[in-house]
Amino acid sequence: MRRQRRGLKLLALILGLTLVAAACGGDDDDSAANEPSDEEVPEGGNLVIGAEQEPECMDWMGSCGGSSWGFWMAGVNTMPTSFEIVADGDSWTYEASNLLAGEPELETDPQQVVTYTIADDAVWSDGEPISCADYVYTWDQVANGTDIYDTTGFRDIDTVECPDGDDGKTVVVTFAQSYAGWKSIFGGQFGIFPAHILEGQDRNAAMLDGYDWSGGPWIIDHWTRGEEIQLIPNENYWGEAPHLDSVTFRIMADTQAEFEAYNGGEVLSIFPQPQNDVVEQVEQGFEGATVDVQANSPNIEALWINNAVFPFDSQAVRQAFAYSLDRDAIVERLFGGLGVNEAVNSFNAPVLGDFGNPDAFADYTLDLDQVDQLMTGDGWEKGSDGIWAKGGQRATIVFKTTAGNARRETTQDIVQQQAADAGFEVTFDNQEAGDLFGTQLPAGDYQMALYAQVLTSLEPSLSSLFVSTNIPGPENDNSGQNWTRTNIPEADEPLLETDSNPDQEERSAAAAEADDLLAESATSIPLDPLPNIAIWNDLIVGPKVNNPIWGPYANMEEWGLAS
């Protein structure tokens, strides 16, 4: 019996050590991402990548096509764009792509005119040259089509003309009003669509389940819904030909299973959402992998406050609430394991770098004295339970976010605790995403909500969120995006200027002015950058680029597979 017990103890110890060894990670190489690679790239091989989501459809300009994952997998690899998004030091910038013969010409006086010259060798996968007609078709579809996901910028275009004919390589785009983000048009989320294939057809129906043409280095071989999307090289691509024989994205909805698939070699790259368990996994490290944690992401997660409802209809209360939070501590708790531990201090996404005033909200640190001063100055008194009250009403805040998101629930817990210390009572009422974004936020049926704004281009787009005329109402058929009901008339002009002024420095100065006004009003509270995490197995040879807008799979034509 004693021998059996000893044997059992030894077995338990071995099992425990095995588990610990399995849990401990090895080295990972954080520095090799986003840098050129000198490795010789082998030819051939089939790369398998794990994807957390699949698109609802592949009509990238339709409302069903607004899927980041869809674009990261298939859109960016098959749709030609006028500009690429490339690293520029610590930030990112637009650079004319190989679709163009050179940098487009920009005229601003008397009106904004952009002239594109398409590269002579730019062709579609069927050999048909990419021409001015394709630009015209794309513009017409976005500007005049129904059920378009995002028409931003396209409706500011007056005409798209082909001085050398529809088949010509020169495109002249004249704007009815200045649009500063012109580089994101005919680029970004949509790309350019082939007129010779889609003209006269129902574009949405033709692209719904994928399409068998391409203007990029890859072409869609098949899309088996719920299972995989496979790309193969576009043999008529005029740029760098892919080295791989194919790339397959396998759809995996469960994050833990995704990591197991990576650990077992079933997939060689993953791009997981920064949930709590993901942060823990990344902290442990990955042997033989390149891991890139991108804090300068295109994402802003914030506490979005309804400025039109009690108690946040008072600027003093909004400011006091901002002073009640230790935002750095929240970010440290969420992402400290990834080395991300500072809150964002502007509504401009970190990927925009120094655009505007990135420190606009920096003064809002935990300061309970300021809370007391602001609240008492606004006529509030603390009750016996320590909660502020005014006119018989308590400072009670219903805090909403998307249901079932563990990281956001953690954020809620921390905010509730910090707010309670400052005299605010916070309760939770989490909702399904469809209800929250589809009904409650647009209708103003909330006091405070936690969610992220994600840039799909390098344009700030804050005007849609904060200009007073965008408050949902009869004037805009309740379609305005200013869900926080921010109403700062003096901020409207600088916000609109960031959209219209093509001069980058003047735009940034206007954005800074708007940032300061938004911060002074504490219209909402920016919180964390929601970092992008990309993991590539070192069997993938070639430069790994964690493109903040286009994702980590935008340069797969440069990759090969080590044996």
Add this chain to the structure above:
Amino acid sequence: MSTLLFRRLLYSIPVLLIASFLLFWMVRTTYDPTARLAQVRDPATRQHEIERLGLDEPVITQYRIWLGDFLRGDWGESVASRQPVSELIPKALWNTVQLIFWGILVAAIIAITIGVYSAVKQYSTGDYAFTALTYIGISMPPFWFGLIAIHFLAVGPKEWFNLDQVPLNYVGLHSVGESGFNWDYVTHLVLPVMTLSIQIIASWTRFQRAATLDVLGSDYIRTARAKGVPRRRVIIRHALRNALIPLVTVMAVDIGLLFGGLIITETIFSIPGMGRLFITSLVGSDVAVIEAWMLVVALFILAFNLVADALYGFLDPRIRVQ
């Protein structure tokens, strides 16, 4: 017997109608299939969609239209992907059917074998051991078991023994580029089938053990033994057949429930079956898919309940006579 079945079938129709209406009403009052269009910049789009889907009609009218369309084979369109639901569900169903088939086959063989053994060797060391295992199996959450199985039977062996690839696959039902019934398919089936069947094996084993014990205590078994019939023959030819009757009916009911119940297994192993389809549709407020899915699953549950009744009558002549 046929009269009994016909009567049961007739009773099922109002049950199905009431259930389908309640499900339809709950879904329509909970989800707004046009919610996603609130973010589309063209405000007319949402109104157009409301009119197209008939959402401005009273619920009873919407139900009548929906049921009529469903019976005619028009199950609506996924608002997310614009795919006909009548194409989405069969594709998902085929994947789930594969899992159910292999899972039930494995579970039945193991549960019957262990159940009979435990009954015949009641109170033996083996019986106690299997009893303990079945209780562990019953209490094992499938989600946890699935991930543990992946780690210790696939990822772990690859690392420990320095293998080129995992010995068992766990993403989908085939590797990239593979299809059909082959070794690749088998290696993909092992872990999901284990996961879905662990609790089923445990509960069926207990059931089979109890049913076998009940039969082994019968007078006719005692008579057969007294007449000198070999023990093995008594068990297999006389006892087992009668002990299987209750289990077969339980199996039929459980199979019906599995058609909508493999959400966890399909999510962990990335198998695009009915469970994953349901979750995706639920999260995306894809009303047409949710409604059709619920009715299809309800139909399967009812159908297999009828099968259970039929089997019970077929296997037990006493029921037929009654």
